[in-house]
Amino acid sequence: MKELLLTISLSFIITMLWSPLLISTLYKFNVVRQGDKDFSHLVGERYLKAGTPIMGGLLIIVTTVIITLVTNWNGNTYVPLGVFLLSAALGGVDDLLNIYGRKRIVRTIKKQIVLAKVHKSHFQRVILWLELPWVGYKNIWYALGSYPGTGIQAGEKIIIQILSSLPVVWWIYTRLGWDSISIPFIGLTHIGILMPILIVLAVIGMSNAVNLADGMDGLASGMLIPAYAAYMFIALNRHNMPLALLCAAVVGSLAAYLYFNIKPARIEMSDVGSLALGALLSTIALALDAVSLLPIIALMFVLTVGSSLIQAIYRRVFGKRLLKMAPMHLHFQVKGWSEEKVVMRFWLFAWIFSIIGLLLSFY
Amino acid sequence: MIVDEVPKPVKDLVHEYLNLQINSCTVRAPYYRNVKRIRAELRSLVGKGLPSEIVEETLIYSKLRGFILEGKSEEEIRDFMILQGIGVDCSGFAAHIYDKWLKSSDRGNLVNKLQFKETSFYRSIIRRIRPIENISANDLTNEKNSTPIKLNQISPGDLIRLKGVKRGDHLAIIYSTTRDESNSLKQVTYVHSSPAYQKDNGVKFGEIVITDPEKDLKDQQWREVDKNGKCWTLECLLRDYEQNRNGLRRPNFLIKPE
16 A cells, blocks of 8 residues: 555656646647647637647656556566557557648548549559558548548557557467456356457547547546546455556556646647557456456446447437537537536546446455 | 418428527528538438527537627528538428428328339438438429429419529428419418528528419519519529429329328
């Protein structure tokens, strides 16, 4: 317990100390929310936040990685940290492309086929035919509402996230040989070959859930603290000190980051932080054999991604809105709740569900 | 004078389109047509929404775009709606009107009453799930689903087939007829979502004063004019008149069986 509190404190202090440096560096290199280029310009309130530094997730990532490398680098942490950094790299590239990238061109399948038939170069025709499945795959995502923009496209992101989750699959399923999960009140449940699928879905799902929840000042970070705190105590209870210390480092760093992220935010996490923290949370849950508690502990994130998915399907199938806006936090904002009210109530429920999840971990 | 009007539920729906309540301002639904052929979108964003859906979408978009509705005039709000692609096209408006008519008289849904040209199984499923978006002006006015009638046979619910401003099909629905005691037709009022009349587009009434019941509809006095006195609806009627057999038609689904 003493080590956990020390780690939280150390992480908090280090993050607080170098935050001004990162914020000023991001301002200097104009790594800020772009009002006209950013894909999230669709949301009016986000449009007003143009000029706020993004990539604030680096505060948490760098602090956590340094503390873990120095004090907690062992067989229990190198895979979570690896997935953490891979997801952060994906998010970081996406953030930078959103600022500096060119708008992507959406080529339809029909146009691709026409080009493949009429291009004067035989070599190019072959390339165009070979590219056809990839163009088809991208068009499916565009049909589902993926906004082209300048960053990494949704279909591309999913593939990279699947690849990022493969180290976790190797670690949990192959190296440790786990093919069962513990479910409260039921016990160990054998799932066999479904384990790799569960691992991939958990990592991708949580990554994108946290990314979607990062839509208001302090929302994602405020909800991640109780989730990581819950897993910290679960790890402590299950005598997995390395993972408990890893969670502690994240908790301390998140708390310091939240100081700068509450409204009006001086810095935003953006994809570099949200993708990484979501992937890390699910990896820790899997490593502790507590993935069945993840939908409860991180229920607010699950509801966020679920609301987006249901809304997307419903509006495309029936042509009407189920919620006023998705994700869920925007629905309440459109209903008339202030941003502060939405954020604080979501924090409250995040703490409640984390405590419930922690309680269930004893069964 | 004997005035014959559409049924009350239909009148109420027309009234809703003409009087959208957007933040204590009364706004007439503007015209919007899905020229970009966007698929799988909210029907209020492709010109096929109900009044409540159009109002909801306007309120949501006003928050999204940071457009403050307080203190805005009807014209400013309509301009905002047109910019965001929120409105209703002629076929969407007519489809909702006829659908309401049939449902209020317990005669089922509009999509079940229409005959469509042969399409794929997939398209027929889509039409069942999203009927209003898949009913065009041509579907409502073609020979399969409507029958030509003479001027003196006109009654509420009949339609006027027109050739649109940009050559697409267009239609107007007869809202009311006025006859004298000798049953001579005196005036016809129609309603449609008009793409013409520039900023004055959208759902609006038009009147035709019957100067000579023996003559054709196109030869009567049309009162729906713009600032320059031009009646665009009449021009749509006259466009390709003989070729397209533009004029009065009665929807087959409103013809009661003998």
